[in-house]
Amino acid sequence: MFKTTMILLAGVVAVTGLGSAAQASTDTVQGPSGYFVPTDAQKNDSPYYRDGSQDWSWTHGAIASGFTIASLSVSAYDVDFSSGETDNIYALDSGTWILLGALTGSDSTWEYGNAFALGANFFDDIATGLQVKVDIDANNGGWIVSLGKSVLTTDGSDLPPVVPGVPEPASWALMIAGFGLVGAAARRRRNSAVAA
Numbered sequence: 001m002f003k004t005t006m007i008l009l010a011g012v013v014a015v016t017g018l019g020s021a022a023q024a025s026t027d028t029v030q031g032p033s034g035y036f037v038p039t040d041a042q043k044n045d046s047p048y049y050r051d052g053s054q055d056w057s058w059t060h061g062a063i064a065s066g067f068t069i070a071s072l073s074v075s076a077y078d079v080d081f082s083s084g085e086t087d088n089i090y091a092l093d094s095g096t097w098i099l100l101g102a103l104t105g106s107d108s109t110w111e112y113g114n115a116f117a118l119g120a121n122f123f124d125d126i127a128t129g130l131q132v133k134v135d136i137d138a139n140n141g142g143w144i145v146s147l148g149k150s151v152l153t154t155d156g157s158d159l160p161p162v163v164p165g166v167p168e169p170a171s172w173a174l175m176i177a178g179f180g181l182v183g184a185a186a187r188r189r190r191n192s193a194v195a196a
Contacts, residue, residue: 030149039165052137067154075148079105
């Protein structure tokens with residue numbers, strides 16, 4: 001049974017990418033942390049649906065150095081970019097806030113919009129936990145937006161689903177593998193009881 005459990009565990013590691021190169025990584029900041037919307041159903045609710053006087057910042061988890069490219073994507077709802085809404089995203093580079101650009105998106109939809117490329121000057125900040133902030137409605141036009149998640153990726157790792165509250169593929173793989181391990185342990189106990 002131990003051998004079967006170890007084979008299953010190795011399969012989980014292979015499926016989730018835990019055994020792959022350390023460079024390709026994803027760090028996601030999402031609800032319930034900060035003011036990120038925990039679920040799609042709450043996208044128009046306070047305190048998640050925010051205006052120009054409700055800016056905030058957050059910090060990503062550290063990603064070990066060794067990667068060669070990095071980008072930041074922010075999942076947002078109701079960004080009326082083509083109508084003039086400007087929601088600026090900044091990242092802290094060695095103590096200075098650097099404008100990465102504005103979120104792009106459409107009315108009443110969830111979108112990642114931009115993938116902001118992060119140059120090598122940000123790599124040391126990423127290795128210690130990149131700090132990011134949003135300037136909602138930078139032009140004070142009366143716009144409101146909800147953010148679902150902030151995703152930092154390195155070396156081409158995949159983005160999770162754009163809508164908040166949807167489990168990431170790796171989470172599904174771990175959950176299914178966990179159910180398999182629980183089932184295997186239960187079957188082992190049942191077989192031991194029958195043999196006794």
